[in-house]
Amino acid sequence: MKTLTGRDLAAAIRDQTQTEAAAGPQPRLAVVVATADEASLWYVRSIAKAAAGVGVACDIVDLGPTADPGRIQETLAGLSADDAVHGVMLQTPLPAGASAQELATAIDPRKDVDGASPLSLGRLAAGLPAFPPATAAAVMALLDHHEVPLEGRRAVVVGRSTVVGKPLAHLLLDRHATVTVCHSRTRDLAAVTSAADVLVAAVGRAGLIGAAHVAPGAVVIDVGTNPTDDGGLTGDVDFAAVSEVAGALTPVPGGVGPVTTALLLRHTARAANLP
Ligand SMILES: NC(=O)C1=CN([C@@H]2O[C@H](COP(=O)(O)OP(=O)(O)OC[C@H]3O[C@@H](n4cnc5c(N)ncnc54)[C@H](OP(=O)(O)O)[C@@H]3O)[C@@H](O)[C@H]2O)C=CC1
Numbered sequence: 001m002k003t004l005t006g007r008d009l010a011a012a013i014r015d016q017t018q019t020e021a022a023a024g025p026q027p028r029l030a031v032v033v034a035t036a037d038e039a040s041l042w043y044v045r046s047i048a049k050a051a052a053g054v055g056v057a058c059d060i061v062d063l064g065p066t067a068d069p070g071r072i073q074e075t076l077a078g079l080s081a082d083d084a085v086h087g088v089m090l091q092t093p094l095p096a097g098a099s100a101q102e103l104a105t106a107i108d109p110r111k112d113v114d115g116a117s118p119l120s121l122g123r124l125a126a127g128l129p130a131f132p133p134a135t136a137a138a139v140m141a142l143l144d145h146h147e148v149p150l151e152g153r154r155a156v157v158v159g160r161s162t163v164v165g166k167p168l169a170h171l172l173l174d175r176h177a178t179v180t181v182c183h184s185r186t187r188d189l190a191a192v193t194s195a196a197d198v199l200v201a202a203v204g205r206a207g208l209i210g211a212a213h214v215a216p217g218a219v220v221i222d223v224g225t226n227p228t229d230d231g232g233l234t235g236d237v238d239f240a241a242v243s244e245v246a247g248a249l250t251p252v253p254g255g256v257g258p259v260t261t262a263l264l265l266r267h268t269a270r271a272a273n274l275p
């Protein structure tokens with residue numbers, strides 16, 4: 001079994017981003033935060049740290065966990081209209097009553113570096129240039145980096161969220177994979193997933209994918225980041241069990257996560273250089 005690590009790829013993307021960022025005016029990313037969720041705040045800190053490392057300016061706009069949707073919307077619209085800002089991201093989760101999909105309509109698609117706006121998703125579905133969500137892009141980057149063939153292969157994505165599952169299905173289709181998307185109402189999940197040449201788990205349930213879900217030799221990408229009791233992180237895939245069956249598997253931590261952060265910054269550098 002091959003372990004598909006993400007750290008080296010992430011470092012290579014950061015190097016390239018640093019060069020792109022230095023080529024023009026300094027790219028600036030604004031991350032809008034309205035949560036007290038620890039995992040989410042960890043991600044925000046890691047974005048800020050990685051941004052500093054590649055010469056991307058990063059503003060954390062923390063509205064607090066009780067911010068009302070109107071305030072979040074005004075903030076996103078203001079940043080979208082601000083010429084000094086090139087990338088705008090709305091961190092999830094959001095306060096109860098706020099819809100990420102609804103609020104993301106306030107992000108200018110040219111600055112939508114985490115592919116959250118319905119316009120970005122629509123453009124992606126239509127095969128037009130758009131920033132995909134960094135996580136969906138990270139899955140594709142890992143598959144390409146490890147030279148996993150997609151054309152004509154069966155790809156199964158577990159999870160249909162707007163951040164991961166749906167955009168990823170479009171990206172895989174564009175590469176001529178035969179794509180199936182599963183979710184909580186899918187009957188006999190193992191029967192569907194065990195037909196996959198490439199299996200992506202983006203659910204948020206530790207250990208959901210076991211050996212019985214995986215075909216011998218399949219490539220398995222684990223997007224899940226579930227906090228463990230000891231303060232660590234674990235994926236949606238039972239790594240020990242699945243590594244006995246799969247041909248290749250991404251670790252958590254050290255797989256999709258670091259690539260996601262690196263690509264968010266690459267998108268920001270590209271947004272700054274859009275004509
Ligand atoms: N590494 C990274 O860069 C990132 C990691 N993540 C992680 O990825 C995971 C998924 O995130 P996200 O997409 O935002 O999560 P959501 O909660 O938005 O979506 C979860 C999806 O999983 C489906 N689901 C839930 N239970 C089951 C089940 N038992 N069987 C099959 N499908 C099920 C849901 O189905 P239904 O639609 O029917 O409810 C839904 O489509 C989380 O662990 C998150 O932390 C997220 C973003 C970035």
Ligand SMILES: Nc1nc(=O)c2c([nH]1)NC[C@@H]1CN(c3ccc(C(=O)N[C@@H](CCC(=O)O)C(=O)O)cc3)C=[N+]21
Pocket residue numbers: 039040042043046090091092093114134135163225232233252253254255256257258259260261
């Ligand atoms: N609009 C939006 N877009 C997101 O992409 C988004 C979000 N909201 N909200 C929160 C989740 C979570 N997320 C992670 C990204 C990287 C790591 C990551 O790099 N983790 C490290 C390890 C971290 C550790 O060890 O604690 C790794 O996997 O190696 C984790 C989690 C993005 N998210």
